Amino acid sequence: MPTPSRTYQKASGMYYIRLLVPKKLVPYTHHQKIIYSLKTKDRSVAYVRALKINLAFEEWLKSMAIDDSKRFPELKVEHEGTTYDFNLDSPAEKAAYDGLVERIGMKVPKAIVPPPKLYSLDDGFKSWKSATYKVYSEGTRNAYYPRVVKFIDYARSKKITDVEAVKKTFATAYRDHINIEEASPLTVDNHTKAIKQFFDYLIKIEEYRFENPFANLHLVKKSQLKSVTDSYVRFRPEEIGRLFEVEGYFKRFKKPDLFYSPLIALTMGLRLEEVAQLRVTDIYDSDGTWVIDINEYGDDKELKTESSKRILPIPRFMLKTNFLDYHAYVLKTYGEDSHLYPYLIKTKNGYGKNVGYNFTKHKQELIKVDEELKTFHSLRKTLSAKMDDAKYPSHLRKSILGHHIEFDITNETYGSEEAGAKSKEHFSLSYMLTHLNQIEHGVDFGEFHFDFESDGFMYDLVRSMKRKAAKKAFEAEKKKAASQ
Structure with missing residues (x-):
């Protein structure tokens, strides 16, 4: 039969424990098995936590008057190369089990936490593009995406590939770099606006912990926007x-x-x-x-x-x-x-x-x-x-x-x-x-x-207009009557 209790590690590194529920208790749990996260990636810590959960689970079974001799006739604990068998029906052995688990827990080494993997600008762009592709219009996509790609290429040329390596000073330097290339300050502002949207997204998904480095980098003040826009809107x-x-x-x-x-x-x-x-x-x-x-x-x-x-x-x-x-x-x-x-x-x-x-x-x-x-x-x-x-x-x-x-x-x-x-x-x-x-x-x-x-073309347009006008007038009268 399946093992009543099993501790295992997922691909993420996190340890879990699986407990099989006796058929008589399934109506209480609504599940044939219970899975708990041990909330650790350290094997020793997971081992101690699993032992404690096993004991608590067995005590719950006994309180529910379940006597299944095939489940845990004894509990085995391995410590420093020695295997200890405990009969939990014996008060003395149960006390010894608790004592051993406590000693093991005291000797658990502090978990070694590996440094977090740095989130790259390329990964951030892929995620942002996926999240916004159906939200942005085609015109916005065609304007925003190339500008962010251009920024990432520039950052890479400066040996910056990770999201959190981008600071305000670097953002300002990039704005000044674009300002040399572009003839219009409004074009520069539209460029940095796209990158600001990108970093707003990174902040939202908690991959960037600082204030948006591209905030307040516009060259043209809002009060000047209309006059400047008027100078740069002709079609080529x-x-x-x-x-x-x-x-x-x-x-x-x-x-x-x-x-x-x-x-x-x-x-x-x-x-x-x-x-x-x-x-x-x-x-x-x-x-x-x-x-x-x-x-x-x-x-x-x-x-x-x-x-x-x-x-x-x-x-x-x-x-x-x-x-x-x-x-x-x-x-x-x-x-x-x-x-x-x-x-x-x-x-x-x-x-x-x-x-x-x-x-x-x-x-x-x-x-x-x-x-x-x-x-x-x-x-x-x-x-x-x-x-x-x-x-x-x-x-x-x-x-x-x-x-x-x-x-x-x-x-x-x-x-x-x-x-x-x-x-x-x-x-x-x-x-x-x-x-x-x-x-x-x-x-x-x-x-x-x-x-x-064409046959009926203008007639149909005018007739449709009259219908809409009549409906609009009717709704207005209806609303007026309801308010009186």
Whole structure:
């Protein structure tokens, strides 16, 4: 039969004891065997603890009126090469058993604890990547993981391979090293931010016992973040090429607002909400020039500032698309009171929520960049940067982008007629159109023709919108009635 008691060591080095429970007592224990950790990796300590547990177990069996002569007819204890047999039914031998166990315990040498194995940066990265892979978006993974790998490679070059060897001074030195390589302080901050996330994880799993060495290493203060970000959010030409690659663009943007809005923002510099809230009457022919009128006509419109109001000529690039055909279709089908995108519903964030969301998803699949660095707004910034590169006059750029313009009252009053005419010229449609048409975007706009006249396509979009609006109104009335 199996041995009633067995002491063994697991692969981890920890000792355990297994005790077999008599069938009559299984209803009490609910187990046929009981396994205890002896909580030691030292063989001598485990031996003494097992002896004590054996004795306590046998006493419990007797208290339960179990008389199993086959279990422990006697207990054998080995000590210094001699085997002692004890009959625990004899009070004298039980006392001797207790005395021997106590003497053995007194002679147990102090356990030798091996030094803990150092946790490597490579092991930490594997664990962090496994824990975060499904949590992070693809864009975040593509941004964070390479930065941490680059840091680990740098640490290895400095003979640092273990997690706890990384101290604040080393983190600061690495930040300074990256700062030499990178042109933008914001890029440096995004780099150290990724490594901070890595060490936050190591602290969480208790593999790093100190404060996060990459905490508070940012070069750009929060109060400066907006202004600095504005300087570094333009899309590079190769990024524009990927974003406006025809096949991928058509697969992603399957509604008119999603399709036309990025094209308008790229070529005319409109803000997200400016393009999303357009009404059909905001696009018209002004003496032979098609324009978009950015205004606040209507209770549902909102502009960022007073200077956001402006009338912009539609450049040749947009005329190569079928945007004006779409506009004519909406005007004819839904009338002059219609929105340009008649199926949109205004949310607490305006009309542009879905446009911004879908563009972000599109960007994440094509560009490796942090979420806060490049967004839909970057299309507008790209146009602004191109005008800067071309050294367009400041008044012209501000007129197109809807920025505040400060006039020099001296020049306006006492300046030459030529200077005054030149200043006013910066606001003329023809002047703006000429300069907008001169900017090259690297996109074949003639390929961008959206199929909005498919059977029932627009009808289904508008019907869906009306259903959602009706449901929203019903829920509002229901909530109002419940509160009264």
